[in-house]
Amino acid sequence: MMLKQNALSFSRLMVFLGICIVVLLVVYPFVWLILSSFKFETDIVKYPPGTWPSTFTFEQYVRVWHKLPLLRMFVNTVIFSGSVTLANCFLCAMAGYAFARIDFRGKEVLFILILVSMMIPFQIYMIPLYIEEHKLGILNTFAGLILPRITWPFAIYMMRSFFVSIPKSLEEAARIDGAGEYRIFGAIMLPLCRPAFLSIGIMTLVNNWNDLAYPLILTNTAEMRTLSAGLALFVGQRVIEYGATLAAATISLLPLLLAYILLQKYFVKGVVMSGLKG
């Protein structure tokens, strides 16, 4: 019995050590990134390399604004992912409501259309989309970036499940009072959506803020680049600016990291719902 106890605690110890290594491996690159962004260039490339800066400096954060149109990229990213997120919440709530609550002809066909489009990755049709935007004259504009993303089939699917779960009695009283569909949707349903908006909105925001291939293909001037695409092209250049790149990377991560610290529950909620329902 004693032996078994020992064996048990030994394996527990091993598991604990293993998880500690995993946590260290996950955390270290972030610690390194943030600390290194406060180093002088010579400190970053010195041998042997270290983690802690010999002297702290804001130099890289000052320099990066001259090396990169960082403010422009930041504003572009906010405009692009912000408007996509807002549009997604409202349009997907509207569509989800129609699928969940109203009976109309062609509903099944349309819903299958939504499910099918959920399964098609953007990379498959990126070239025809590029040509289409070129012909429409919206390539390299905010319209070209935002319009294809104003709706998200996956979010429609989630909003539909959300509205299905709301008891019908809520709207029936309003319907008896003579309220139309729009009144019911605007006055009763939308206020109920707040938590759903938060988790779906966060998913949309994270996906679009971080997206690389999509803005890379649909923009072609420095003025229109998002943080992700601009940074990717910056590191592809011949001359490598280690410090400036790290400062820019830190700035690009900061908003989502702060949001994650504040709204952690909602970051996870949407993902979990998608996994358990899908």
Add this chain to the structure above:
Amino acid sequence: MENLLARANTYLNKPKVAAWVFLSPSILCLLLFVFVPLFVAFGMGFFDITIFFKNIRFVGVANYRELLHDQRFWNALKNTAYFTACVVPGGTAFSLSVALYVQKNTGFRRFIRSLLYVPVVCSMTAMGIVWAMLMDPTIGIFAYWSDILGMRNFMFLKDPNWAMPLIMLMTVWKTFGLSMIIFVAALQSIPEYYYEAARIDGAGALTQFIHVTLPQIVPVLGFCIVTSTIQSFMLFDQTYIMTRGGPLFRTESMVQYIYSRAFSLSPFRLGYATAIAEVLFVIIAVVSLLMYRFFVKKEAGGMQ
């Protein structure tokens, strides 16, 4: 006039009409920006189109025939398959094992859970930059450590044989938190008395896992495997940031090759690149359909 407005109002308030009003923005957007390009793609593979849209020619199946002899295409297909075959099972197994540990709701484990999710929130671009610098053979700290540990002159991403495995590791690092969090939710929803019953029957930890845990999480497992398979076939961001497909094309993925053919290799052949995208589409359609049927069967089998 007022009469007309009132009639318009009653018309618009008919449930059927309202449904179309609610749906039309989304449906229009999907038709215009997903289905139109998708159908155009099926035709485009039969044309010779460059990015300047001049001298567009119908070439029949020439693009597809050329594909058969295009070594870079086969290489990209091989790389992508290699990546998927390792990352999907490896990543899923890793997420599930971590999830088994962090599923309990103690304060410490909750904290670890939220730490491990952080890479998922961050962009592949920024994380790729960080990992590429950490593994840089001259300035990277990982290279320095591997030197100390006796792996002299290990070139990391510049080593043709190791570049892809390292990209895989980085991908698992960046993405495992996502399926981990889904697995945690699934594991927590298994009623405790299932385990109690198994324990009374004398089942050990492993038997409990195989006969109680696994059958309960089959649907979630299927979801995670199918989505991560599709994502793995779309491999692009990591290789674009960290290796640009090199060294010796050993990390060039299908999407990377499509991108290069269309937008960065002169002559910018959009028709040919689309033909490659079509092949990729057929592959993921077949693979995800097979997987879907497999998991639906498993699920049905589990219920009997």
